[in-house]
Amino acid sequence: MTELPEPIANFSGEETDDLVDQQLGRLDEMFGDAGLVRLRTRHASHPAVRQYDGLLELRDHGVRWPDEVRPLQGMGIVGLDFTTWAPEPPYEDFWDFLEAETRRWTVQMIRNPEQYEDVMAELFVWGWLRQQDLDARRINVEGQSDIVVGSEDWPCEVKRIHIGTGTGRIGKVLSKANRQIKARGSDQAGTAFISIARTDCREALDDRLPNDVTPFIDATRAALRSGQNRSVAQAVVSWDDVQALGEPPMPMLYVFRRRSVVVEHPEPRQRGPYSVEDVTVGRTATTWIRWDGPTEASARLQLAPIETGEVVISQQFRTENELADGLRTNHAVEALLEPDGLAIQRYGEVEVRLATRRISRGRHPYTLLVIAVKLPGAKLSITHGYRLYRGKRGDDLSKDPASAFQALLERYGLDVQVGAVKRRFVTYGATAPGEGLEVARESGQVAINALSKVRPSGWVEHSWVFALDTAKYRAAVRQHAS
Numbered sequence: 258m259t260e261l262p263e264p265i266a267n268f269s270g271e272e273t274d275d276l277v278d279q280q281l282g283r284l285d286e287m288f289g290d291a292g293l294v295r296l297r298t299r300h301a302s303h304p305a306v307r308q309y310d311g312l313l314e315l316r317d318h319g320v321r322w323p324d325e326v327r328p329l330q331g332m333g334i335v336g337l338d339f340t341t342w343a344p345e346p347p348y349e350d351f352w353d354f355l356e357a358e359t360r361r362w363t364v365q366m367i368r369n370p371e372q373y374e375d376v377m378a379e380l381f382v383w384g385w386l387r388q389q390d391l392d393a394r395r396i397n398v399e400g401q402s403d404i405v406v407g408s409e410d411w412p413c414e415v416k417r418i419h420i421g422t423g424t425g426r427i428g429k430v431l432s433k434a435n436r437q438i439k440a441r442g443s444d445q446a447g448t449a450f451i452s453i454a455r456t457d458c459r460e461a462l463d464d465r466l467p468n469d470v471t472p473f474i475d476a477t478r479a480a481l482r483s484g485q486n487r488s489v490a491q492a493v494v495s496w497d498d499v500q501a502l503g504e505p506p507m508p509m510l511y512v513f514r515r516r517s518v519v520v521e522h523p524e525p526r527q528r529g530p531y532s533v534e535d536v537t538v539g540r541t542a543t544t545w546i547r548w549d550g551p552t553e554a555s556a557r558l559q560l561a562p563i564e565t566g567e568v569v570i571s572q573q574f575r576t577e578n579e580l581a582d583g584l585r586t587n588h589a590v591e592a593l594l595e596p597d598g599l600a601i602q603r604y605g606e607v608e609v610r611l612a613t614r615r616i617s618r619g620r621h622p623y624t625l626l627v628i629a630v631k632l633p634g635a636k637l638s639i640t641h642g643y644r645l646y647r648g649k650r651g652d653d654l655s656k657d658p659a660s661a662f663q664a665l666l667e668r669y670g671l672d673v674q675v676g677a678v679k680r681r682f683v684t685y686g687a688t689a690p691g692e693g694l695e696v697a698r699e700s701g702q703v704a705i706n707a708l709s710k711v712r713p714s715g716w717v718e719h720s721w722v723f724a725l726d727t728a729k730y731r732a733a734v735r736q737h738a739s
Contacts, residue, residue, distance in 0.1 A: 273332075276544060277316040280335050283343055284309050286351040287367065296368065303370040308335055319549030322505040322579075326460060326587050329546070330499050333513030337497065337540055338377045342384025362397040378452045379403050379415040381515075385538060386413070391531075402437055402447060411529055412438045412447035414489075419454045420469055427451070427476040435486040439526075446490040446526040448536055451477065453496040456566065459594070460587035461498040462616060466518070468595045470496045474518050481522045490525035494518050495538045501546075501585070502618060504738065508547050515540035562638070565590055568629075569638040577641065577704065577727075582734045584625070584642040588616070592625045593639060600658040604685065604720040606633045607708055611658035621646055621737040624654040626661045630708065641706065643730070646737045666723060668733070672697045673705065673724040683722040690715030694722065702728040 284305060285291050297306045311331040320329065344354050352360040363380075366372045379395070383404050386393035393406045393413070402412035414434035418426050431449060438447040453473050461467065466474070477492045495517035503509035517538040563570040563586065570586050578584045592614035600611040608631040616625050628641040643665055645654055654661035666681045673679070674695040675686030688694065696703055707722040 273320050273544070273546060274316060276332060276336065277312050280332065280339070281309065281312050281316070283339060283351075284312075284335075289351075289364075300368075300370045304373050305367070320546050321549050325546070326499065326501070329511055330513075333499055333511065333542065333544075334497055336542055337513055337515050338381055340381075340384075340540060340542060341388055342380045359395055359397055374454070375415070375417050378417045378450075382413065382415045382450045382538070385540070389535065391535075401440060407530060409530060410441075411531065412441055412445065414438060414447065414449045415452070416449065417452045417454060418473070419456060420473070421456050424472045424476040427473055428480045431477070431480040431486050431489055431492065435488045438488040444526050446488050446522075446529060448491045448493065448529060448531070449489050450493045450495065450536075450538070453494060455496060455498075459498070459591055460585075461500050461514070462588065462591050462614060462618075465595075467496070467498065470494070474520065477520045481520055483524050487522060487524060487526045490522050490527065490529045491531075491533070491536060492520045492522075493536050493538055494520065501587075504582075504585075506548050508545055511544050511546050513542045513544075564636070567636060568593060569636045571638045571640050574639050574642060580731075582731055582738060584644065588614075588625060589627050589639050589642045592627045592642075593629055593637070596627075596658075597655040598658045598661075602721075604708065607631070607720065609708075609721055610637070611662055613655045613658045613661050615653070615655035616644075623647075623737070624661055626654075626658065626665060628662075644734050644737075646733070665725070669725045669727075669730040671703060671724040671726055673722055675707075675719050675722055681723060683719065685718070685720045686722065687719065688717050690717075692717075694719065694724075696724045702726070702731075 284293065288296055288305065290296055293303075293306055293309050296303055300306065308331060311328055312335070315328040315332060344351065352364060355363060363376060366376045383393050383395055386404065386406060391406050392408070393404050395404055396402055403415045404413040405411060406413060414437055416430045416434060418430060430451060434447075434449040438445055451473075453470055455467075455469060459467065459469070474494050477494055480486055481489060481492060495515055498514050498516065500512040500514070501509055502512065515538060519533045519537050521533065562572050563575070568590055570590070574589065575586070578586070578589075593610070593612045595614070596612035597615050598613040602609045602611075610629045610631070612627045612629065614625045614627075616623050624645045626643045626645055627639060629637050629639045631637045645661055645664055645668075647653070652660070652664070654664055670681040672681055673683060675683045676688050676692070678686045694705055694707060696705060703724055704727045705722075705724045707719045710718045712718060
């Protein structure tokens with residue numbers, strides 16, 4: 258199992274209902290508005306309203322695979338936001354821990370849909386600094402630093418960036434932070450905390466830096482190069498991820514993490530009193546998930562494709578994998594978007610991608626092989642996914658997608674006949690009108706895979722054709738998983 262950071266903030270209670278009710282109650286009390294009725298009347302699309310409704314849906318419909326990651330991720334982010342500063346009941350007023358002026362300003366700002374997420378990021382950083390035994394104080398003055406720390410009033414700026422805005426936003430945000438810090442004195446320097454809001458529902462498979470966050474870290478380094486933004490002595494770039502340990506329908510451990518990387522300016526106006534270790538944001542929260550059942554009816558006859566960012570999860574993938582021993586959709590997406598190995602082959606206008614990713618969790622590590630197809634004018638579509646455990650030779654297939662695909666065919670492939678051609682993998686072939694693809698069956702469960710196109714003559718052209726003994730494949734998966 259991947260080594261995880263020691264949890265320093267566990268959500269209270271083991272049942273999801275308890276956690277959801279706790280967070281709904283906090284949102285009610287934050288706004289002094291049960292059910293956020295008044296808030297949703299003024300701002301129906303307020304981020305807090307969306308959070309609230311997501312929690313309600315989770316409470317009312319339960320935790321159901323395979324569509325649980327997004328609502329659970331929403332619950333985890335809200336929980337992480339609260340962990341460093343939100344008061345524990347009982348209390349007379351939710352905001353009693355703030356002095357009057359700061360309380361008034363904070364309540365006013367969170368009601369503004371454009372400011373809510375920024376204020377939540379600021380509260381998290383403020384609370385986190387205080388939990389590090391640092392004397393952090395919030396400043397409610399327009400154009401000045403959000404937080405100052407210690408007797409020397411070391412300024413800290415808190416900014417939030419959506420990944421969809423592009424890496425160019427980093428330079429603008431750091432330039433603004435530089436101006437605000439410098440406004441305190443021409444030789445002043447400080448620390449900028451930048452929270453990266455990830456738009457895709459991506460599940461971390463290990464502890465590597467995610468490839469959608471890495472460009473923002475690189476852009477931060479570029480913005481803090483010599484001679485640029487010298488009042489920003491440090492930039493702390495943070496992001497959230499989620500890990501799910503286990504497989505449904507058994508109970509699973511969900512791990513919600515807030516991670517960060519610190520980028521130091523090579524020539525700041527002054528060195529700060531706080532080391533990289535002092536300002537590295539880290540937060541981990543865990544909760545056990547007990548399932549209320551699958552999302553769809555057990556027959557799963559009409560599983561619609563799912564669009565997630567730049568990738569489509571095909572109906573075929575869902576039909577093959579939304580079983581107790583199938584692949585998790587989010588694992589397949591992550592393997593395709595951030596693979597250990599990638600091979601691309603083209604057949605006319607069609608592009609086929611083979612992606613592999615090493616999965617080291619659990620007692621039996623394996624290589625995840627994902628097959629995706631790109632048609633002209635369409636998004637990349639994940640059509641198939643397979644677990645490949647080490648063979649007798651102990652080969653690690655995660656770096657070589659072609660070898661992984663070959664191993665899949667050697668272990669579970671069946672001869673398939675396309676016209677006059679018969680073998681386990683047919684790159685191209687054609688069948689006459691009325692002819693089909695024929696497979697030498699070894700069991701009652703066979704899956705035939707092909708990219709086919711009907712010509713005006715009635716002939717059908719086929720590419721990327723292979724067939725698998727699915728009963729043999731699933732038996733091997735169950736054997737390793739047990």
